[in-house]
Amino acid sequence: MIVTLTPGAATLAQLRDIWTNAKAVILHPTAQDGINAAAALVAAAANDDAAVYGINTGFGKLANVKIAPQDVATLQRNLILSHCCGVGLPLDVATTRLMMVLKLLSLGRGASGVSMSTIRLIEDMLAKGVTPVVPQQGSVGASGDLAPLAHMAAAMIGEGDAILNGHQMQAAKALRKVGLTPITLGPKEGLALINGTQFSTACALVGLWAAWDNAATSVLTGALSTDAIMGSTAPLQGAIHTLRGHPGQIALARAQRALMAGSLIRESHRDGDARVQDPYCIRCQPQVTGAAMDLLHFAGRTLEIEANAVTDNPLVLVDQGLIVSGGNFHAEPVGFAADQIAVALSEIGAIAQRRVALMVDPTLSFDLPPFLTPNPGLNSGLMIAEVTTAALMSENKHLANPCTTDSTPTSANQEDHVSMAAHAAVRLIRMNANLNVILGVEAMCGAQGVEFRAPLMTSDALQTAIKTLRAQVPALADDRFMAPSIKAAAALVSTGALADAVGLSGYIRGQVT
Structure with missing residues (x-):
């Protein structure tokens, strides 16, 4: 059974039902216009001379490094690979799927700048039972659950491992077995996928x-x-x-x-x-x-x-035409x-x-x-x-x-609480x-x-x-x-x-x- 969720209006009862019964999820069609509008603003910013964090700059302490337009896709891929630093036991399948649902709800608010094709891949992975292997340890809860969510995003680009029908395998193989294709991340998409609280919130x-x-x-x-x-x-x-x-x-x-x-x-x-x-x-x-x-x-x-909630950074404020950290x-x-x-x-x-x-x-x-x-x-x-x-x-x-x-400074004191x-x-x-x-x-x-x-x-x-x-x-x-x-x-x-x-x-x- 597929459940349709409206971003900003999901209830705890709906989420518990999805978690308990392994239901697939799609976003309500009304979310699409906002998602597309935010993605268009991000695409324009990627080709602009002005520095916009995470779109044409480095990350964290490296935010002052400008990235050339032709390297934007590489920037996002490198972000995911470098942040796959999770350790420890893997999160169980049901909770990992819930994390993916929460990521859908966040992206679906139309303030993250991801493409509809990225949204669709998460929906399809939920529907066809491809679940990324996500280690439980490695997040300090800001700047988002970076390491756990990076392992989720890695599966979407064909890297790392995934669970399919109870068996662990390379993510690219799992996607291929169910007729899905890894995506190439567009401007800001890698950052939008890993910068959020969905791992902590799901747990x-x-x-x-x-x-x-x-x-x-x-x-x-x-x-x-x-x-x-x-x-x-x-x-x-x-x-x-x-x-x-x-x-x-x-x-x-x-x-x-x-x-x-x-x-x-x-x-x-x-x-x-x-x-x-x-x-x-x-x-x-x-x-x-x-x-x-x-x-x-x-x-x-x-x-x-x-x-x-929308919990990534920077946020795309479509009505104001702004991308703000x-x-x-x-x-x-x-x-x-x-x-x-x-x-x-x-x-x-x-x-x-x-x-x-x-x-x-x-x-x-x-x-x-x-x-x-x-x-x-x-x-x-x-x-x-x-x-x-x-x-x-x-x-x-x-x-x-x-x-x-128990806060501690990280990322060369840029992320200091x-x-x-x-x-x-x-x-x-x-x-x-x-x-x-x-x-x-x-x-x-x-x-x-x-x-x-x-x-x-x-x-x-x-x-x-x-x-x-x-x-x-x-x-x-x-x-x-x-x-x-x-x-x-x-x-x-x-x-x-x-x-x-x-x-x-x-x-x-x-x-x-």
Whole structure:
């Protein structure tokens, strides 16, 4: 299926659908006039005596070197080849395709000066499944994601490698196999392709969507934990959260009230319970995880704007007939958004880990057996599963340190302040994977704890969640080799299957109301 996008108007929902389902993309025909008008201005500037950055000059610190008209094409090709300095593991195919879609949206605004043939090649590569091999490391987030985007552009001129039908090969061969021809870059086209924030933005968006999946599951696992330790639902009363007013807090409390409605475990200790208050990890779930959700919303708004932005340099202002140098390539907004997502991930994991620790501790879990095993001593139960969550929680706390505060001068001090948005965004992959495990283990502990309360039953919704978990992860009786169970539980979190089983798909999409 081919999706038609209007530059400047793409939504996060559209982009997530494209990323999830590997859909091809074309630009709306209304974008063509602006693209052509900008390309005409650039073509005229390439043959003019006046120096225009990146069109008939060198780049960065070499901007004062004038380039002859006959060397303009060589200039652009050399730019791409020299900037292919990426290192590390390749970006996955789905995120690389998203990066290409974001580049289309940026070029399609008609302020970059590329030709329609360049636009068409990106569209055709998406449609026919030719995906450039793009290393994850090498960008400092200004002047754009130069190295990663250069590897994308290299494939378009037949250099470097690409993936086709799951196989890596020379890009020229991949293009030839699907009937496409490498392009010869025109004036400014190489610069327009590599000068932008699309690598950082694509990685940040994927990190955001995975964060929403995790946040959705944490609503469920937190409710399971609450019933497992026979916690109170009084702190979920709507009036408490309305008095404070934060939308994420209000929404999370509402969702957990619904999840726990009808629990016989809860009703069994509503009266006469000697405990006055539960620990913060139970009582303050709306205030902590709800605040993280609000942070994800804020980051999402920033990334939606950035996904539709023109972020290369110089920009072609068609209405004014000008080509002007600026700084839209600086990825500070993306870096800030990624840092915010990282903090939210860390805190969702931190409070979830404390719930895991609470459930395995017989002095705090309100009569659950030590480490949630029916035969403690001979068996260790979930003792070391909790230790694993502690390790991953600590790792995420370390990874949540801000990246945008770590600028360093580059390019002979011409580019003397950079955003570090690229690795701010890439680390979200690892952080989300860590949180998948923390929440997977919490689901295992919560289900085990609830089952120990039999014959009392939890709510219908939480019974459904336990049934979904138990289809992949059996209840723990005697000790067994635990790694496969943890892996299976983490997969139920990462796919959204646990949250979806209880109707939390709105949370998965970030639509918390």
